[in-house]
Amino acid sequence: MLSAGAAAQVPLGSDVKARAQPQASHYIDGAYVEDTDGRVIDCIYPATGEVIARLHSATPAVIERAVASARRAQGEWERTVPAERGRILRRAADIMRERNHDLSVLETLDTGKPYQETIVADALSGAEAFEFYGGLASSINGECIPLGESFVYTKRVALGVCLGIGAWNYPTQIACYKGAAALACGNAVVFKPSEVTPLCALQVAEILVEAGLPKGLYNVVQGYGDVGSALVAHPDIEKISLTGSVPTGARVMAAAGEDIKHVTMELGGKSPLIVFEDADIETAVSGAILGNFYSTGQICSNGTRVFVHRDMRAEFEARLIERVRAIRLGDPLDPETQMGPLISAAHMDKVLGYMQLGQQEGARLLYGGERAEVEGFEDGSFVQPTVFTGVSDDMRIAREEIFGPVMSILEFEDEDEVIRRANDTGFGLAASVFTRDLQRAHRVIDRIQAGTCWINTHNVMPVEMPFGGVKKSGVGRENSRAALDHYSQIKSVYVEMGGIDAPY
Numbered sequence: 317m318l319s320a321g322a323a324a325q326v327p328l329g330s331d332v333k334a335r336a337q338p339q340a341s342h343y344i345d346g347a348y349v350e351d352t353d354g355r356v357i358d359c360i361y362p363a364t365g366e367v368i369a370r371l372h373s374a375t376p377a378v379i380e381r382a383v384a385s386a387r388r389a390q391g392e393w394e395r396t397v398p399a400e401r402g403r404i405l406r407r408a409a410d411i412m413r414e415r416n417h418d419l420s421v422l423e424t425l426d427t428g429k430p431y432q433e434t435i436v437a438d439a440l441s442g443a444e445a446f447e448f449y450g451g452l453a454s455s456i457n458g459e460c461i462p463l464g465e466s467f468v469y470t471k472r473v474a475l476g477v478c479l480g481i482g483a484w485n486y487p488t489q490i491a492c493y494k495g496a497a498a499l500a501c502g503n504a505v506v507f508k509p510s511e512v513t514p515l516c517a518l519q520v521a522e523i524l525v526e527a528g529l530p531k532g533l534y535n536v537v538q539g540y541g542d543v544g545s546a547l548v549a550h551p552d553i554e555k556i557s558l559t560g561s562v563p564t565g566a567r568v569m570a571a572a573g574e575d576i577k578h579v580t581m582e583l584g585g586k587s588p589l590i591v592f593e594d595a596d597i598e599t600a601v602s603g604a605i606l607g608n609f610y611s612t613g614q615i616c617s618n619g620t621r622v623f624v625h626r627d628m629r630a631e632f633e634a635r636l637i638e639r640v641r642a643i644r645l646g647d648p649l650d651p652e653t654q655m656g657p658l659i660s661a662a663h664m665d666k667v668l669g670y671m672q673l674g675q676q677e678g679a680r681l682l683y684g685g686e687r688a689e690v691e692g693f694e695d696g697s698f699v700q701p702t703v704f705t706g707v708s709d710d711m712r713i714a715r716e717e718i719f720g721p722v723m724s725i726l727e728f729e730d731e732d733e734v735i736r737r738a739n740d741t742g743f744g745l746a747a748s749v750f751t752r753d754l755q756r757a758h759r760v761i762d763r764i765q766a767g768t769c770w771i772n773t774h775n776v777m778p779v780e781m782p783f784g785g786v787k788k789s790g791v792g793r794e795n796s797r798a799a800l801d802h803y804s805q806i807k808s809v810y811v812e813m814g815g816i817d818a819p820y
């Protein structure tokens with residue numbers, strides 16, 4: 317929620333849009349870099365359709381410069397005492413907290429997400445990542461394995477230059493999550509934001525340098541998918557961490573396989589949210605609302621297949637619709653607004669297509685289903701929060717990732733049945749179970765095929781919790797100590813303490 321302190325800083329009027337234009341498109345070796353030969357990237361404010369900044373996609377020269385600066389800086393960074401690496405990351409966290417208001421306004425302009433969300437969810441989660449990995453930097457240790465007099469010791473060493481490729485839904489958070497873990501382990505980073513949301517990562521890069529990060533260790537390169545492909549194939553990139561869709565993940569993983577590069581894949585989902593008949597109804601409805609409509613439904617781990625027990629369904633739907641009706645759509649910069657537009661007009665068309673498809677497939681529309689009219693924002697990509705019931709497992713709205721505010725309610729009768737149906741998907745990112753029965757909660761979650769699970773809540777993601785998917789939803793984990801394993805590798809050293817013999 318918006319704090320009094322944040323509200324007092326305002327400038328939340330239309331004039332803030334004029335300040336969205338960055339100094340230049342890319343941030344390389346501690347400075348802004350421009351190359352106007354690159355294809356134009358128009359950054360559009362999704363609430364109004366206005367172009368608020370104009371940038372350029374990276375040319376081959378820009379890509380080379382970014383990777384070369386990262387390569388140059390990485391060796392010394394890896395040899396920097398870990399406690400010093402940690403101090404720099406923690407200073408970056410402090411700066412992000414101090415600038416939370418400005419960073420949140422920028423996140424709102426970049427994505428259209430309401431300021432009420434961005435002020436609590438974006439720069440602050442980035443700051444938490446810098447704090448967390450800053451604290452862990454000194455504890456990235458190996459082990460000593462005694463073997464009689466001789467012994468083996470291991471070290472966790474950096475991978476080298478890591479490429480981060482971001483999706484458009486959480487541009488600040490993704491830039492920080494990938495950067496914090498990579499830098500703590502002694503790597504350098506080249507980050508390519510989605511071309512739809514190019515603004516926020518540049519601020520992250522600036523803040524890191526201000527916090528004392530040596531130049532060249534965190535570079536931001538803008539571009540379309542072709543820039544991503546060129547970076548993925550670059551021989552000086554050792555690891556790729558992608559947040560994006562499954563088809564992009566498949567392409568990037570295949571390309572990375574050519575050179576046996578390390579990968580982390582944070583991909584899409586169609587996660588189940590299971591409500592048993594004994595669940596606390598307000599908690600379950602809150603979980604379903606947060607798990608479908610926060611960020612206008614543009615969250616990979618959303619629980620878009622809401623399985624509700626037959627005995628609970630009518631009551632659940634009645635309470636849900638009462639609350640969904642009250643969601644306030646509007647000006648994203650108004651602190652009272654709860655739901656903003658979708659990221660773009662093209663994405664809105666896709667989501668509206670699924671809203672129509674649900675009705676054609678025979679699902680019953682309980683609420684929404686159309687473009688939303690917001691006074692003063694007629695060209696914005698607003699859609700109504702939408703709820704379908706009577707959804708069956710084979711409908712496309714229950715099988716495909718929509719990435720918008722579209723909830724499908726599916727009725728079930730018993731535990732084995734709902735587990736089987738919940739697992740009947742190629743995705744495996746997340747899942748949640750709502751019940752007051754402690755044993756059932758653990759029993760069911762244990763059998764669900766998903767990497768990130770919740771009991772009696774949904775989409776809570778503290779940095780301490782490993783995050784990632786199974787099946788087609790991904791490979792590797794972000795956040796928590798687990799991410800350190802994906803940004804470093806083990807080097808083992810056998811130390812012979814006696815003489816050695818040879819058979820010939």
Ligand code: NDP
Binds near residue numbers: 482511541564615790
């Ligand atoms: P995309 O897969 O379209 O794009 C992701 C990123 O990859 C973009 O920066 C994109 O650049 C880039 N890219 C596209 N093609 C290539 C390529 N061949 N090589 C290298 N890079 C490439 O995803 P969206 O941006 O549309 O984001 C939505 C998706 O992200 C959803 O599926 C969602 O579930 C997933 N997601 C997953 C999360 C997770 O943690 N599991 C979190 C958030 C979102 P460009 O945009 O310029 O084409």
